Amino acid sequence: MAVNFPTSTRRPGADVDLCVVGNLTIDVIFRGITEMPQWGQEVLVDARTDAVAGQAAAMAFASVALGARTEVVADVGEDAAGERIRRELGAAGVGVEAVSTIPGGITPMTVALVRPDGERAFISDLGRLRPVDVGPLFERWPMAFATSVVALVGTSNLPGLDFQDAALLLGHARTTGAFTVFDPGWDPDNWSRDHVHGIRAVLAETDLFLPNIDEARALTGENGVASVLRALAQDCPGVIVVKGGDVGSYVADGDHVMLVEALATEVDNAVGAGDVYNAGVIAGFLRGDDVLTCMSLGTAAASLYVSRRVERFPTYEESAQSAHRVTTTTI
Numbered sequence: 001m002a003v004n005f006p007t008s009t010r011r012p013g014a015d016v017d018l019c020v021v022g023n024l025t026i027d028v029i030f031r032g033i034t035e036m037p038q039w040g041q042e043v044l045v046d047a048r049t050d051a052v053a054g055q056a057a058a059m060a061f062a063s064v065a066l067g068a069r070t071e072v073v074a075d076v077g078e079d080a081a082g083e084r085i086r087r088e089l090g091a092a093g094v095g096v097e098a099v100s101t102i103p104g105g106i107t108p109m110t111v112a113l114v115r116p117d118g119e120r121a122f123i124s125d126l127g128r129l130r131p132v133d134v135g136p137l138f139e140r141w142p143m144a145f146a147t148s149v150v151a152l153v154g155t156s157n158l159p160g161l162d163f164q165d166a167a168l169l170l171g172h173a174r175t176t177g178a179f180t181v182f183d184p185g186w187d188p189d190n191w192s193r194d195h196v197h198g199i200r201a202v203l204a205e206t207d208l209f210l211p212n213i214d215e216a217r218a219l220t221g222e223n224g225v226a227s228v229l230r231a232l233a234q235d236c237p238g239v240i241v242v243k244g245g246d247v248g249s250y251v252a253d254g255d256h257v258m259l260v261e262a263l264a265t266e267v268d269n270a271v272g273a274g275d276v277y278n279a280g281v282i283a284g285f286l287r288g289d290d291v292l293t294c295m296s297l298g299t300a301a302a303s304l305y306v307s308r309r310v311e312r313f314p315t316y317e318e319s320a321q322s323a324h325r326v327t328t329t330t331i
Helices: 055-065 080-091 142-146 163-175 193-203 213-220 225-233 273-286 291-306 316-323
Strands: 016-021 025-031 047-053 070-077 095-102 109-114 120-125 147-153 179-183 239-243 248-253 256-261 328-330
Touching (some): 016 055, 016 273, 047 080, 055 070, 055 273, 080 095, 147 273, 163 193, 225 239, 225 248, 239 291, 248 291, 273 291, 291 328
Parallel strands (some): 016 070, 016 147, 025 109, 147 179
Antiparallel strands (some): 109 120, 239 248
C-alpha cells in the first residue's frame, strides 16, 4: 500500500500556497559549546550569530526558498527586534501583511546553545505580547481561507493560546478546502495534562502532524516508534510524520513503519532543522508527491540547511537533486 495524503497538490485558484501561523523570535546562537556552565562559572564559545527565527519564521524562509508563496500570521513587539523581523521576512519574499505590531509589546528572544556536533538547547524569553487570541485571526487572516496549506506551529511558545479556538480555526480552514499542518514544538512547561489535552483537540483537525520523537513520546507516554504512531493516530485523522533527528523520520504504512533515513551530513548548526524539514514536506505536497517522496524532499532540504552557515535555505532544485540519495526502509 502506498503512503498518501488525504488530499494533494495546490488548491485551484488559491492566492497563497502556505499560510503559517506561529511564533516569531530573534535567536542569539552560540556555537561550539562542549559543556554547559555550572552556576557561578563560565564557558567560552567558538562563534555567535543572531537571526530572525521562531518556528514560523524558519518555516516561512524555507518555504519561499523552495518556491511556495508564503504568508505569516503572528505578533511582534513595538521594538527594533519586531521591526527587524518584519523587514527581513518581507525582503525574503514572505508576506507580512498579517504580522501585527503590538503597541508597547516586547518581541520574544531565544538563546540557542549549540554543541560542536550541531545538537542544541534553548533558553527563551517569550517577550511581552498580548495573550494569543485565535478568534480575531479570522478578521486579520483572510488569506488563510484562500490558501492551499495552513500550518499552525510553535504553539508551545505562544502564551495564552486557547487550543479549542485553534482547533476551530484549523477546522474552519479545512472546510474551505485548505490542507492543515500542525507542529506545536517542545513544551517548556513540561507537558501538563491540560497542554496535552489541548494539543489533542487540535489534532482532530489536522491533516499532517509533524512532531519530533521527543515531543511525540511526551504526548503519548509511549516509547517505541510504532506505539507512538498508533497512539497519535487515535487523535489525528491525517498523516503523522515523526522526526527522529540524525536517524531520519517515520511514518506508518498500514501495519508497518517506514523510516526515511537521514543523509550523512557535516552539521554546522541544527537550529531550525525541523522547520526546514516541514517546509520540504509541504513543498512536495504542493507538487502532488506521495508522503514518502515528500519526506525525502524534507530530509534533503534539512540536510543542506544544517550544513551551511550562510545562504542556508536551499532551493527546490537543490533539495530535489539531493533527495535522490535518500533511502527508505521498513522497520
